Amino acid sequence: MSTTTRTRAATDQEPEITEELIAAHGLSAQEYAEILRLLNRAPTFTELGIFSAMWNEHCSYKSSKKWLRTLPTEGPQVICGPGENAGVVDIGDGQAVVFKMESHNHPSYIEPYQGAATGVGGILRDVFTMGARPIAAMNSLSFGSPDHPRTSRLVHGVVEGIGGYGNCFGVPTVGGELRFHAAYNGNCLVNAFAAGLADADAIFYSAASGVGMPVVYLGAKTGRDGVGGATMASAEFDDTIEEKRPTVQVGDPFTEKRLMEACLELMATGAVISIQDMGAAGLTCSAVEMGDKGGLGIRLDLEHVPVREEGMSAYEMMLSESQERMLMVLRPEKEAEARAVFEKWDLDFAIVGETIAEDRFLIMQNGRVKADLPLRALSGSAPEYDRPWISPPPPAPLGPVDRVDPIEGLKALISSPNYASRQWVYQQYDSQVMADTVRPPGLGAGIVRVHGTRKALAFTSDVTPRYVAADPREGGKQAVAEAFRNLSAVGARPLATTDNLNFGNPEKPEIMGQFVKAIEGIGEACRALDMPIVSGNVSLYNETDGQAILPTPTIGAVGLIADLDQAIIGQASPGDVLLLLGGPGTHLGQSALLAEIRGREEGPPPPVDLAAERRHGEFIRAHHALIAACTDISDGGLALAAFEMAEAAGTGIAIDATDTAALFGEDQARYLIACNFDAAEALMVAAGKAGVPLETVGRFVGNDVILGGASAPLPELRHIYRTSLAASIT
């Protein structure tokens, strides 16, 4: 092996590359052999760190890439699909919505407040890096059993961290999910979504262009925080978890807010050629990405990087995950203008390198070469695995189900932290900053007006992990279908999707099988419902001591309401009729009722008929003017959906059905509609013509909830519904 003089010079202060060191970097023996082949020499310590950062699961998608390629990512509405910081979708009038969802699971489990906070910070950066001002945030949270000793601290910390960051930054949080299940005892999930608004002709991308252009570092200073974070996020947990705390970064939303304002101001000057935020693996990933996409090399001189602490090595600087930092390639003639913008906002601005013509990632520190790597190979040669997988066994049929008293069933659901009101969480998030929130979180999809227009965007986040565990393919379809319904129920036309795929260890064939089948289902549903996937994130190795989470492919979706007059955002009124669209409930397999009241997670999940989903969603949108209030039916079936409508409206409800499956079945493609009698007649006629099953199932009346003869006063149920979440996690 040839080792050049300069390489030896660079390594003399760095640790020797040993088998232990290679393993500690999460690189397999084959991966290290590939590095030796690419370089034709041994890597320096800094180079080993760079490879580890680029080739870990979190950054390289090496286990998932093969399957992600099968997802639909195109459509006339798509301006930019996966591969950039976030997806870009046309919303008409020269405007675009830019969005993505990303996980921060591992850091949040180790240090809940900062882990969740920096998750929000990272996704907001992804959005404003593209030139979009963030206008909405959501988060999908999965925690262990409420009585697990760690759960309460995690919930409080994560919720406060999300609020602490998003509230200060100034983006309204308008939706999300919260679930509890023992399968998350050892690994919580924190999936953060953000969407921004941009002019369609002013989107910024990461590809550098032009040789000799200055590479500029912006934002907060670099510290030692987060060194190796991306590698940590690509490993299973065991009992050494407490030792991993130093790999979690610390968030500074105030700096991020200034960074956003400065970036948007700078973009408006025309100075920015390309821009990339420093997220996982910080300086390394961002620089390689800009060079790789632009077909250029990058040279960095690390002594110019603004640092928070003395004596940082090249290795630490290249792998730091300090937050609130950006890398840009700027037009040299605009440097003074750019510098002035950043000085206005009191942010660091430093030229740290330049673009070069050769295919080279050259890292210098005080005139010494610390890394000299072929840039294209760093990302292009990242390993890709076709991991073995086995088809999940079909679920056993559901055994006999005895009748459940309807009120007893409803009380079991609304007293469960899984289905009680989420108000305790949502009121910790500012849902109204920017003064365009039309519909706050907690009532299905959140809605934000497009500032200064009559348009609005609707946001939802959905997945039912029980279903995915029982039948990954149907469960994957169902997650997309539920997102489609939540958007349709507020009168929005579903536009596109972002997916955040959380699974266990992909090296286990049964886990890989869940992943493969869930992707199949998601892809099929996205195609059928015309909701292409424009961005996403994969989080694997969500396992502790060999126990995997429930497969949780979170679907974040965005819909467009062309005019706020078409939004369905009203409440039911006393006297209104309750209509059920989509047929009676029949399916209790994997139902929330059986899981909560009997502890039975059994049987197949409800099958998803995508053609019916599409037909029924279109029917709702077409008849928005006749509908006072609408909700989709999902977990908890007709009974829970009807109760939530009545509770929100503050009126009693009477439903005739008595059969357990009719009340609590979770058959798909169904909605509940509240409207007056005349509108109900008109809807029945329209449904008849359209061939859509629509029937009257109840009436909003009185002050009691009446389900098939059993009843309870609304105030009593409301008290249970509104207090059970806080009570179960304090």
Added chain:
Amino acid sequence: MRAGVIEFPGSNCDRDLAVAFAAAGARVTRVWHKETGLPKGLDVIGIPGGFSFGDYLRCGAIAARSPVMRAVVDFAGAGGHVLGICNGFQVLTETGLLPGALMRNAGLKFLCRSERLRVATTDSAFTRLYAPGEEITVPIAHHDGNYTADPGTLARLQDEDRIAFTYADNPNGSLADIAGVLSANRRVLGMMPHPERCSDPRLGGEDGLRLFRAVAGILESA
């Protein structure tokens, strides 16, 4: 009417406040915190909500010492109208333009939700369009809205009819349910709830818009 909206780094309701002033008919100018003087001809200054300077030392403390606030204090001293909302209220107590202080919510959590307020006085340019004792619904969104003052200050506020709004269901532990207070000359109002968030029927109400209309109307006719 001409309204000036101050912008600190970390302000995040500045646009919202400007939109509400504009909806009430004002011409709005934004004023950057590093300015040492105010634009000529302003009739009212708005200090917006948000997290000025990250609220890192104490809410509003650093903003209160920024160059533009010296000019705002002079403006108020000369009889100018000043409206501070949420973080803006905190800034006004930190500058001493309003008495008292805002501590962490009694429940220790950030709270964002609609609250019923009672209009405690209609004797100000801001509250004159409400009926005495009227109940209005205005959103709150804060972590540090727990108003406190020493007994003498509270007695003075009560004696001088300077409590502008009180909470119907005190959400944060505020002394005497206080949600907003006026200065001695009744021309500086600080309040934790966000009237700018309920100044548009599309966003759940117009109870807040009357406050902006009230101040715009009185200054227009002045």
